[in-house]
Amino acid sequence: MNSSDTTASAELGLRLVVPDRTAVPLVAQVDYTADDPYAIKVAFHTGEDEPVEWIFARELLTVGIVRPVGEGDVRVWPSTDDEERTINIALSSPFGQAQFDAPVSPLAEFLHRTYEIVPAGQEADYVDLDSEIQQHLHT
Template identity: 70%
Template sequence: MNSSSTASAEVGLRLVVPDRTTVPLLATLEYAADDPYAIRVAFHVGDDDPVEWIFARELLTVGVVRRVGDGDVQVWPADDVRDRSLNLSLSSPFGTAHFEAPLTPLTDFLNRTYEIVAAGRESDFIDIEAELDDLLWHS
Protein backbone atom coordinates (compact mmCIF):
# COMPACT_ATOMS: atom_id res chain seq x y z
CA MET A 1 0.00 0.00 0.00
CA ASN A 2 1.39 3.39 -0.83
CA SER A 3 0.98 6.29 1.56
CA SER A 4 -1.20 8.32 -0.82
CA SER A 5 -3.94 5.68 -0.71
CA THR A 6 -3.80 4.74 2.97
CA ALA A 7 -3.97 6.38 6.37
CA SER A 8 -3.24 5.02 9.80
CA ALA A 9 -3.07 6.32 13.34
CA GLU A 10 -2.36 5.01 16.80
CA VAL A 11 -4.76 6.36 19.38
CA GLY A 12 -4.74 5.94 23.13
CA LEU A 13 -8.19 4.86 24.31
CA ARG A 14 -9.75 4.29 27.69
CA LEU A 15 -11.78 1.15 28.27
CA VAL A 16 -14.62 2.11 30.61
CA VAL A 17 -15.35 -0.68 33.08
CA PRO A 18 -18.63 -1.07 35.02
CA ASP A 19 -17.60 1.00 38.06
CA ARG A 20 -16.74 3.89 35.65
CA THR A 21 -12.99 3.51 36.15
CA THR A 22 -10.95 3.39 32.96
CA VAL A 23 -8.20 1.15 31.67
CA PRO A 24 -5.82 2.67 29.09
CA LEU A 25 -5.09 0.79 25.88
CA LEU A 26 -3.83 1.47 22.38
CA ALA A 27 -5.77 1.14 19.13
CA THR A 28 -4.50 1.29 15.57
CA LEU A 29 -6.88 2.77 12.99
CA GLU A 30 -6.36 1.99 9.31
CA TYR A 31 -8.01 3.22 6.14
CA ALA A 32 -7.32 2.23 2.52
CA ALA A 33 -8.72 3.61 -0.72
CA ASP A 34 -9.31 0.08 -2.03
CA ASP A 35 -11.91 -0.40 0.75
CA PRO A 36 -13.22 3.18 0.84
CA TYR A 37 -16.23 2.71 3.11
CA ALA A 38 -14.39 0.92 5.93
CA ILE A 39 -12.24 1.81 8.92
CA ARG A 40 -10.29 -1.03 10.49
CA VAL A 41 -9.50 -0.78 14.19
CA ALA A 42 -7.12 -3.09 16.03
CA PHE A 43 -7.41 -2.92 19.82
CA HIS A 44 -4.13 -3.91 21.47
CA VAL A 45 -4.86 -5.69 24.72
CA GLY A 46 -1.78 -6.91 26.55
CA ASP A 47 0.44 -9.44 24.84
CA ASP A 48 -2.43 -11.16 23.01
CA ASP A 49 -3.15 -10.65 19.33
CA PRO A 50 -5.10 -7.44 18.71
CA VAL A 51 -8.88 -7.59 18.64
CA GLU A 52 -9.97 -6.27 15.24
CA TRP A 53 -13.19 -4.56 14.21
CA ILE A 54 -14.26 -3.12 10.88
CA PHE A 55 -16.97 -0.51 10.60
CA ALA A 56 -18.17 2.27 8.34
CA ARG A 57 -16.13 5.45 8.05
CA GLU A 58 -19.39 7.40 8.01
CA LEU A 59 -20.33 5.96 11.40
CA LEU A 60 -17.26 7.51 13.02
CA THR A 61 -17.77 10.76 11.12
CA VAL A 62 -21.39 11.21 12.21
CA GLY A 63 -20.58 10.03 15.73
CA VAL A 64 -18.34 13.07 16.20
CA VAL A 65 -21.44 15.31 16.26
CA ARG A 66 -24.31 13.06 17.40
CA ARG A 67 -25.18 9.56 18.60
CA VAL A 68 -25.26 7.07 15.75
CA GLY A 69 -25.40 3.31 15.31
CA ASP A 70 -28.07 0.65 15.71
CA GLY A 71 -26.50 -2.57 16.75
CA ASP A 72 -22.97 -3.80 17.30
CA VAL A 73 -21.24 -0.42 16.91
CA GLN A 74 -22.50 2.82 18.45
CA VAL A 75 -20.64 6.14 18.51
CA TRP A 76 -21.45 9.44 20.22
CA PRO A 77 -19.71 12.59 21.42
CA ALA A 78 -19.10 13.21 25.12
CA ASP A 79 -22.07 14.72 26.96
CA ASP A 80 -19.94 17.64 28.19
CA VAL A 81 -18.70 19.73 25.23
CA ARG A 82 -15.59 20.62 27.26
CA ASP A 83 -14.71 16.90 27.32
CA ARG A 84 -13.15 16.51 23.88
CA SER A 85 -13.74 12.78 23.59
CA LEU A 86 -15.76 10.31 21.59
CA ASN A 87 -17.58 7.29 23.00
CA LEU A 88 -17.48 3.99 21.17
CA SER A 89 -19.57 1.00 22.23
CA LEU A 90 -18.94 -2.41 20.67
CA SER A 91 -21.14 -5.47 21.20
CA SER A 92 -20.53 -9.07 20.19
CA PRO A 93 -21.74 -12.47 21.35
CA PHE A 94 -18.74 -12.41 23.71
CA GLY A 95 -19.71 -9.19 25.48
CA THR A 96 -19.84 -5.42 25.26
CA ALA A 97 -17.06 -2.86 25.56
CA HIS A 98 -17.30 0.91 26.00
CA PHE A 99 -14.31 3.06 25.02
CA GLU A 100 -13.56 6.75 25.30
CA ALA A 101 -11.22 8.20 22.69
CA PRO A 102 -9.66 11.65 22.43
CA LEU A 103 -11.45 13.59 19.72
CA THR A 104 -8.52 15.43 18.10
CA PRO A 105 -6.50 12.40 16.91
CA LEU A 106 -9.69 10.77 15.63
CA THR A 107 -10.79 13.82 13.65
CA ASP A 108 -7.24 14.27 12.31
CA PHE A 109 -7.34 10.65 11.11
CA LEU A 110 -10.80 11.08 9.57
CA ASN A 111 -9.69 14.24 7.77
CA ARG A 112 -6.80 12.29 6.22
CA THR A 113 -9.21 9.59 5.02
CA TYR A 114 -11.35 12.21 3.29
CA GLU A 115 -8.24 13.63 1.60
CA ILE A 116 -7.64 10.14 0.18
CA VAL A 117 -11.26 9.49 -0.83
CA ALA A 118 -13.69 12.40 -0.70
CA ALA A 119 -17.17 11.87 0.73
CA GLY A 120 -19.51 10.69 -2.01
CA ARG A 121 -16.63 9.46 -4.22
CA GLU A 122 -16.19 6.05 -2.58
CA SER A 123 -17.74 4.16 -5.51
CA ASP A 124 -15.01 5.57 -7.80
CA PHE A 125 -12.50 3.44 -5.89
CA ILE A 126 -14.34 0.12 -6.09
CA ASP A 127 -13.75 -2.28 -8.98
CA ILE A 128 -17.30 -3.63 -9.36
CA GLU A 129 -16.27 -6.21 -11.98
CA ALA A 130 -13.60 -7.65 -9.68
CA GLU A 131 -16.03 -7.71 -6.75
CA LEU A 132 -18.65 -9.55 -8.84
CA ASP A 133 -16.05 -12.00 -10.13
CA ASP A 134 -14.98 -12.66 -6.56
CA LEU A 135 -18.57 -13.25 -5.45
CA LEU A 136 -19.33 -15.55 -8.35
CA TRP A 137 -16.06 -17.46 -7.98
CA HIS A 138 -16.74 -18.24 -4.30
CA SER A 139 -20.41 -19.15 -4.62
Template identity: 80%
Template sequence: MNSSDTTATAELGLRLVVPERAAVPLAARVKYSSNDPYAIRIAFHTGEEDPVEWIFARELLTVGIVRPVGEGDVRVWPSKDENGERNVSIALSSPFGQAEFDTQVSPLAEFLHRTYEIVPAGQEAQFVDLDDEIQQHLHS
Protein backbone atom coordinates in the same frame (compact mmCIF):
# COMPACT_ATOMS: atom_id res chain seq x y z
CA MET B 1 0.09 9.39 11.74
CA ASN B 2 1.36 7.58 8.66
CA SER B 3 -0.18 7.99 5.27
CA SER B 4 0.44 7.40 1.61
CA ASP B 5 -1.58 8.39 -1.42
CA THR B 6 -4.02 5.52 -0.85
CA THR B 7 -3.82 4.63 2.86
CA ALA B 8 -3.79 6.32 6.24
CA THR B 9 -2.94 4.81 9.61
CA ALA B 10 -2.76 6.18 13.13
CA GLU B 11 -2.43 5.06 16.71
CA LEU B 12 -5.25 6.16 18.97
CA GLY B 13 -5.20 6.23 22.73
CA LEU B 14 -8.44 4.78 24.05
CA ARG B 15 -9.93 4.19 27.43
CA LEU B 16 -11.96 1.06 28.09
CA VAL B 17 -14.88 2.21 30.22
CA VAL B 18 -15.48 -0.31 32.99
CA PRO B 19 -18.56 0.24 35.19
CA GLU B 20 -17.70 1.06 38.80
CA ARG B 21 -13.94 0.99 38.07
CA ALA B 22 -11.29 3.28 36.72
CA ALA B 23 -11.09 3.35 32.92
CA VAL B 24 -8.39 1.11 31.43
CA PRO B 25 -6.04 2.74 28.89
CA LEU B 26 -5.62 0.90 25.58
CA ALA B 27 -4.03 1.53 22.22
CA ALA B 28 -5.74 1.01 18.90
CA ARG B 29 -4.38 1.17 15.38
CA VAL B 30 -6.76 2.67 12.83
CA LYS B 31 -6.31 2.03 9.14
CA TYR B 32 -8.02 3.33 6.04
CA SER B 33 -7.44 2.28 2.46
CA SER B 34 -8.88 3.53 -0.81
CA ASN B 35 -9.21 -0.17 -1.74
CA ASP B 36 -12.09 -0.37 0.78
CA PRO B 37 -13.26 3.26 0.72
CA TYR B 38 -16.31 2.91 2.96
CA ALA B 39 -14.51 1.17 5.84
CA ILE B 40 -12.12 1.93 8.65
CA ARG B 41 -10.41 -0.94 10.44
CA ILE B 42 -9.63 -0.59 14.11
CA ALA B 43 -7.32 -3.09 15.79
CA PHE B 44 -7.71 -2.92 19.58
CA HIS B 45 -4.56 -3.94 21.42
CA THR B 46 -5.94 -5.67 24.50
CA GLY B 47 -2.77 -7.31 25.80
CA GLU B 48 -3.49 -10.58 24.01
CA GLU B 49 -1.15 -11.84 21.32
CA ASP B 50 -3.43 -10.80 18.45
CA PRO B 51 -5.37 -7.54 18.48
CA VAL B 52 -9.16 -7.57 18.24
CA GLU B 53 -10.20 -6.03 14.91
CA TRP B 54 -13.48 -4.36 14.10
CA ILE B 55 -14.52 -2.76 10.83
CA PHE B 56 -16.49 0.47 10.99
CA ALA B 57 -18.24 2.52 8.35
CA ARG B 58 -16.18 5.68 7.90
CA GLU B 59 -19.38 7.73 7.93
CA LEU B 60 -20.40 6.21 11.28
CA LEU B 61 -17.23 7.48 12.98
CA THR B 62 -17.48 10.85 11.23
CA VAL B 63 -21.09 11.48 12.25
CA GLY B 64 -20.45 10.11 15.76
CA ILE B 65 -18.14 13.03 16.49
CA VAL B 66 -21.09 15.44 16.38
CA ARG B 67 -24.19 13.38 17.24
CA PRO B 68 -25.20 9.90 18.40
CA VAL B 69 -25.30 7.39 15.55
CA GLY B 70 -25.53 3.65 15.05
CA GLU B 71 -27.65 0.90 16.42
CA GLY B 72 -27.14 -2.71 17.24
CA ASP B 73 -23.52 -3.85 17.32
CA VAL B 74 -21.86 -0.45 16.97
CA ARG B 75 -22.88 2.91 18.42
CA VAL B 76 -20.84 6.13 18.42
CA TRP B 77 -21.59 9.43 20.16
CA PRO B 78 -19.93 12.65 21.31
CA SER B 79 -19.03 12.79 25.00
CA LYS B 80 -16.80 14.62 27.47
CA ASP B 81 -14.15 13.31 29.82
CA GLU B 82 -13.92 14.13 33.52
CA ASN B 83 -12.07 17.37 32.64
CA GLY B 84 -14.76 18.49 30.20
CA GLU B 85 -12.63 17.73 27.12
CA ARG B 86 -14.47 16.60 23.97
CA ASN B 87 -14.34 12.86 23.41
CA VAL B 88 -15.99 10.28 21.21
CA SER B 89 -17.53 7.20 22.80
CA ILE B 90 -17.80 3.89 20.96
CA ALA B 91 -19.93 1.00 22.20
CA LEU B 92 -19.42 -2.45 20.67
CA SER B 93 -21.58 -5.50 21.15
CA SER B 94 -21.06 -9.05 19.90
CA PRO B 95 -22.11 -12.56 20.95
CA PHE B 96 -18.85 -12.63 22.94
CA GLY B 97 -19.57 -9.56 25.04
CA GLN B 98 -19.84 -5.80 25.12
CA ALA B 99 -17.34 -2.99 25.49
CA GLU B 100 -17.39 0.78 25.63
CA PHE B 101 -14.41 2.94 24.74
CA ASP B 102 -13.75 6.62 24.58
CA THR B 103 -11.06 8.60 22.81
CA GLN B 104 -10.18 12.24 22.30
CA VAL B 105 -11.86 13.94 19.36
CA SER B 106 -8.73 15.63 17.94
CA PRO B 107 -6.67 12.56 16.91
CA LEU B 108 -9.74 10.79 15.51
CA ALA B 109 -10.87 13.89 13.59
CA GLU B 110 -7.34 14.37 12.21
CA PHE B 111 -7.27 10.76 11.02
CA LEU B 112 -10.75 11.05 9.45
CA HIS B 113 -9.73 14.28 7.71
CA ARG B 114 -6.82 12.43 6.11
CA THR B 115 -9.17 9.68 4.88
CA TYR B 116 -11.34 12.29 3.16
CA GLU B 117 -8.25 13.71 1.45
CA ILE B 118 -7.62 10.21 0.05
CA VAL B 119 -11.24 9.55 -0.96
CA PRO B 120 -13.58 12.55 -0.75
CA ALA B 121 -17.09 12.03 0.64
CA GLY B 122 -19.49 10.89 -2.06
CA GLN B 123 -16.71 9.58 -4.31
CA GLU B 124 -16.25 6.19 -2.63
CA ALA B 125 -17.97 4.27 -5.45
CA GLN B 126 -15.31 5.47 -7.90
CA PHE B 127 -12.72 3.52 -5.91
CA VAL B 128 -14.62 0.22 -5.86
CA ASP B 129 -13.87 -2.29 -8.61
CA LEU B 130 -17.28 -3.95 -8.76
CA ASP B 131 -16.19 -6.64 -11.23
CA ASP B 132 -13.31 -7.63 -8.96
CA GLU B 133 -15.61 -7.69 -5.90
CA ILE B 134 -18.05 -9.99 -7.70
CA GLN B 135 -15.24 -12.31 -8.81
CA GLN B 136 -13.89 -12.53 -5.25
CA HIS B 137 -17.30 -13.51 -3.90
CA LEU B 138 -17.93 -16.05 -6.64
CA HIS B 139 -14.64 -17.82 -5.93
CA SER B 140 -14.67 -17.77 -2.14
Protein backbone atom coordinates in the same frame (compact mmCIF):
# COMPACT_ATOMS: atom_id res chain seq x y z
CA MET C 1 0.11 9.24 11.70
CA ASN C 2 1.37 7.39 8.65
CA SER C 3 -0.20 7.96 5.27
CA SER C 4 0.35 7.71 1.56
CA ASP C 5 -1.72 8.69 -1.45
CA THR C 6 -4.06 5.73 -0.89
CA THR C 7 -3.72 4.70 2.77
CA ALA C 8 -3.71 6.23 6.23
CA SER C 9 -2.97 4.70 9.62
CA ALA C 10 -2.58 5.97 13.15
CA GLU C 11 -2.42 4.81 16.73
CA LEU C 12 -5.13 6.17 19.00
CA GLY C 13 -5.16 6.19 22.77
CA LEU C 14 -8.47 4.86 24.08
CA ARG C 15 -9.91 4.03 27.44
CA LEU C 16 -11.94 0.91 28.09
CA VAL C 17 -14.85 2.07 30.23
CA VAL C 18 -15.46 -0.39 33.06
CA PRO C 19 -18.56 0.29 35.20
CA ASP C 20 -17.71 1.28 38.79
CA ARG C 21 -13.96 1.11 38.10
CA THR C 22 -11.18 3.23 36.70
CA ALA C 23 -11.04 3.27 32.90
CA VAL C 24 -8.33 1.04 31.41
CA PRO C 25 -6.00 2.71 28.87
CA LEU C 26 -5.58 0.90 25.54
CA VAL C 27 -4.04 1.57 22.16
CA ALA C 28 -5.89 1.03 18.91
CA GLN C 29 -4.41 0.94 15.43
CA VAL C 30 -6.71 2.56 12.84
CA ASP C 31 -6.22 1.85 9.16
CA TYR C 32 -7.86 3.16 6.01
CA THR C 33 -7.29 2.30 2.38
CA ALA C 34 -8.79 3.62 -0.84
CA ASP C 35 -9.25 -0.03 -1.86
CA ASP C 36 -12.06 -0.26 0.74
CA PRO C 37 -13.21 3.37 0.81
CA TYR C 38 -16.24 2.96 3.05
CA ALA C 39 -14.44 1.19 5.89
CA ILE C 40 -11.99 1.85 8.70
CA LYS C 41 -10.31 -1.10 10.38
CA VAL C 42 -9.65 -0.72 14.09
CA ALA C 43 -7.36 -3.16 15.90
CA PHE C 44 -7.75 -2.93 19.68
CA HIS C 45 -4.57 -4.00 21.46
CA THR C 46 -5.85 -5.64 24.62
CA GLY C 47 -2.65 -7.28 25.85
CA GLU C 48 -3.40 -10.58 24.12
CA ASP C 49 -1.10 -11.87 21.38
CA GLU C 50 -3.50 -10.85 18.62
CA PRO C 51 -5.45 -7.59 18.62
CA VAL C 52 -9.24 -7.61 18.48
CA GLU C 53 -10.28 -6.21 15.10
CA TRP C 54 -13.48 -4.45 14.13
CA ILE C 55 -14.41 -2.78 10.86
CA PHE C 56 -16.42 0.42 11.07
CA ALA C 57 -18.16 2.47 8.42
CA ARG C 58 -16.11 5.63 8.00
CA GLU C 59 -19.31 7.68 8.02
CA LEU C 60 -20.36 6.15 11.36
CA LEU C 61 -17.21 7.43 13.09
CA THR C 62 -17.46 10.80 11.32
CA VAL C 63 -21.09 11.40 12.33
CA GLY C 64 -20.44 10.04 15.85
CA ILE C 65 -18.11 12.96 16.53
CA VAL C 66 -21.07 15.38 16.41
CA ARG C 67 -24.17 13.34 17.31
CA PRO C 68 -25.25 9.87 18.46
CA VAL C 69 -25.35 7.34 15.63
CA GLY C 70 -25.59 3.59 15.15
CA GLU C 71 -27.72 0.84 16.53
CA GLY C 72 -27.30 -2.79 17.35
CA ASP C 73 -23.68 -3.95 17.47
CA VAL C 74 -22.03 -0.54 17.13
CA ARG C 75 -23.06 2.79 18.62
CA VAL C 76 -21.03 6.00 18.62
CA TRP C 77 -21.70 9.33 20.37
CA PRO C 78 -19.89 12.48 21.43
CA SER C 79 -19.41 13.77 24.97
CA THR C 80 -17.32 16.19 26.95
CA ASP C 81 -15.15 14.78 29.73
CA ASP C 82 -13.24 17.22 31.98
CA GLU C 83 -13.32 19.95 29.31
CA GLU C 84 -12.06 17.51 26.64
CA ARG C 85 -14.29 16.47 23.73
CA THR C 86 -14.44 12.70 23.50
CA ILE C 87 -16.06 10.11 21.30
CA ASN C 88 -17.68 7.05 22.82
CA ILE C 89 -17.84 3.72 21.02
CA ALA C 90 -20.01 0.88 22.32
CA LEU C 91 -19.51 -2.57 20.78
CA SER C 92 -21.63 -5.66 21.23
CA SER C 93 -21.08 -9.18 19.92
CA PRO C 94 -22.05 -12.70 20.90
CA PHE C 95 -18.74 -12.80 22.82
CA GLY C 96 -19.43 -9.76 24.99
CA GLN C 97 -19.74 -6.01 25.15
CA ALA C 98 -17.27 -3.17 25.51
CA GLN C 99 -17.37 0.60 25.66
CA PHE C 100 -14.44 2.85 24.81
CA ASP C 101 -13.87 6.57 24.84
CA ALA C 102 -11.18 8.55 23.10
CA PRO C 103 -10.22 12.18 22.56
CA VAL C 104 -11.91 13.56 19.44
CA SER C 105 -8.91 15.48 18.11
CA PRO C 106 -6.64 12.57 16.99
CA LEU C 107 -9.59 10.67 15.51
CA ALA C 108 -10.82 13.77 13.67
CA GLU C 109 -7.31 14.32 12.30
CA PHE C 110 -7.18 10.73 11.06
CA LEU C 111 -10.66 10.99 9.50
CA HIS C 112 -9.67 14.25 7.79
CA ARG C 113 -6.77 12.43 6.15
CA THR C 114 -9.11 9.66 4.92
CA TYR C 115 -11.32 12.28 3.25
CA GLU C 116 -8.26 13.73 1.55
CA ILE C 117 -7.60 10.25 0.12
CA VAL C 118 -11.22 9.58 -0.90
CA PRO C 119 -13.58 12.57 -0.67
CA ALA C 120 -17.07 12.06 0.77
CA GLY C 121 -19.52 10.98 -1.92
CA GLN C 122 -16.77 9.64 -4.20
CA GLU C 123 -16.30 6.26 -2.52
CA ALA C 124 -18.06 4.37 -5.32
CA ASP C 125 -15.44 5.66 -7.79
CA TYR C 126 -12.82 3.61 -5.89
CA VAL C 127 -14.71 0.31 -5.84
CA ASP C 128 -14.17 -2.19 -8.67
CA LEU C 129 -17.52 -3.99 -8.60
CA ASP C 130 -16.52 -6.55 -11.24
CA SER C 131 -13.48 -7.53 -9.19
CA GLU C 132 -15.54 -7.70 -5.99
CA ILE C 133 -18.14 -9.94 -7.63
CA GLN C 134 -15.47 -12.24 -9.05
CA GLN C 135 -13.75 -12.47 -5.67
CA HIS C 136 -16.98 -13.52 -3.95
CA LEU C 137 -17.91 -16.00 -6.66
CA HIS C 138 -14.59 -17.82 -6.32
CA THR C 139 -14.36 -18.07 -2.53
